[in-house]
Amino acid sequence: MSARRIMIVDDEPDIVKAVAMRMRWAGYEVITASDGVSATQIAVKEQPDLIILDIGLPGGDGHTVARRLNDNVKTMSIPVIYLTARNASAEKKKASELGAFGYFTKPFKPEELLETVEKVLSGACVPA
């Protein structure tokens, strides 16, 4: 089975780097984006197997990106996991309404994130 591709979207380069390192070590291929506009464009073009998404992004926040991906036939079935500094329940609710498969707040436990990623990619998960 070819390597699964994960797209990481965060405007903070160090977060992208850290999460990418963790994911590659776990055996996944990684592509990245740092703003809402390119995140959407790249997702449509590359169609990754999973997206790890921050909320606070320039060019359209994470929720907007998730909504746009849901509306696009090429990306509507790509699972999304949120990874964000925001912890308000309103944000979690919004993420859940948009069909997110997980919601992690920073600082996060990498083992938990990895576990969720693995579960989602193996198809054993339903949206949170």
Add this chain to the structure above:
Amino acid sequence: MQQDPKIVLLIARDIDTGDSIRTSLEQSGEAYHVVHETELHDGLERMAGGGVDLVLLDLDSPDGGDLLEPLTQVLGRDASVPVIVLSELDDPAAAARAVSLGAQDYLVKGKINGGVIVRVARYAVERNRILARLRELDQLKSEFLSTASHEMRTPLAIIREFTCLVRDGVAGPVNTEQQDCLDATLRNCDRLTGLIEDLLDLSRIESGKLKLSRARTDLIALLNQCQEDFLQRFESRGQDLVLRVDAGLPAALCDGDKIVQVLINLVGNALKFTDTGGRVTIRASREDDFVRVDVEDEGVGIAFDEQSKIFDAFVQIGRTDGPGARGTGLGLTISRSIVMQHGGNISVESEPGCGSRFSFTVPVYHEGTEFDAFVDDRRRIYRARNRVATLVLLRPAADDSAKIDLLERIRSRAEDTLRGRKDEMLLVESKGILACLLESDRTGTLSALGRLRGTLPAIGIRPEEIEFALVVLRPTEARENPVDPREIPFESLAQRPERSRAGRQVLIVDDDEMVLGLVADILRRSGLGLEVETTMSGYDACVRFGEHEPDLVILDLHMPGVDGVQALASMLHARRRQARFLAISGHPERFEEVLGLGCTDCLAKPFHNDELLEKVNRLLEIETPTLAGIAG
């Protein structure tokens, strides 16, 4: 040095009163210019023009009615201008009410002379200036704190994650000693996170801004979740966590997230102070009109003389060794604040050597009370922020069995079009209404309702089927008046005019602060009733556009970061309604390009006010025979 004269607006029916006050002020040697209006509505109009430094309001009116009603109207027009009220009524209760509503002073007409007026005026203006500055500083502090907290989480996450990566061997092999070092780093990362959250909670509490969002809550579910979350930690220490809930425990009226915070604090403490092999019991029962939760441990207990201090800030008692180490001493302080804000109580019973029992209560939920809590919680927030907010109540015109269903359907539509914040909606089934809060005044809210009305046909609802009512919540108003939906007049949504010209939204995007301010000013003073918002960032513009599409976007093509053309393209792509775009630029060469992309019109810098307004009028399809009313 010649001082600018202070504009005093005197609103008084009686000409003689007016003349005598005007004379006192203008002959005082201090620079006052008095404008005298004999009718309240003329006075209010004059205030709308701006530039008024002080209002002297004669409350006495031959029409009768509530003495302080004119005061409410004046403050409603502009709460930032100091108001001194005058009345023949020498009543300390009336005076106290006036001041609590927001007046700076209450003068009794028979008991003042010219000198008093001048003094009172001077102090009122000065006091108001200080108050305004204090409010500004308080606001800045809160914004800083909330931004800082948010900002701190990301670097913490980064530090933590890179430490983890090295410890886990992702960056190469590590020996045991190195792992231990990194584990220590990680533990303290987590402590730091806890500390930051605690400090911020505390500062929010102390400034009265703890944001509660009360609703009907099933405590049993909360307690079960809490037990589940703590299970692993208890098991690893060979400890027991037992839950005992009374049968038939009623639901509570509380903010679930905050109560969970209290539970985590109490259970966490119990865990920390109980030896291995011990047991912690959580009980939930009904006590009169409250739900009571007890967290009992079999730990070391607390000395009697320390029990009274334990809820104070930064007080820590007992173990400084052992797992969990030192906390901040803020957990119980925060828990107490949360519980008390709910109208409940928190207490401790303990005997050294036997264990401790921490108990707290929250009110039982009664049908319909969540509405009062909703209004109250939000009033507190907007009052603290010194902003006007409007409560909108929607209900079906016909009282039939399908009404809740109707409201549910409107709810998601309302979230988009009413521009309410995501968590500012409440469906109150018991009262058959959908309540939502908007951070705008009456005009802005009516215009938003017009938008809502426009989207109803898309979900198969006719405007005649819905009624609405508005309650404006002003920060200067006393908090006490409850809102009773049965006593507010409702109107049919069908009667609301179609989206009127007034209330058209314009978003201006320009990285040059001066140009931005200038354009915003021109539009605001144009008398077209436009709602103008501004931003200096193309990124921010795109985000806002996505959240709520304005009617017109005016943007500068050359900005750092996301360049104007890119932002334009992004917004054009995200456009769902018929937003128009006006590009401004000092380099007209790019106009052809952007027009080709779909931009509606262009304007070259430098431009004259008239040119801008003409284009705006046309783009928003506003017919104005003249451009009268333009400033400057």
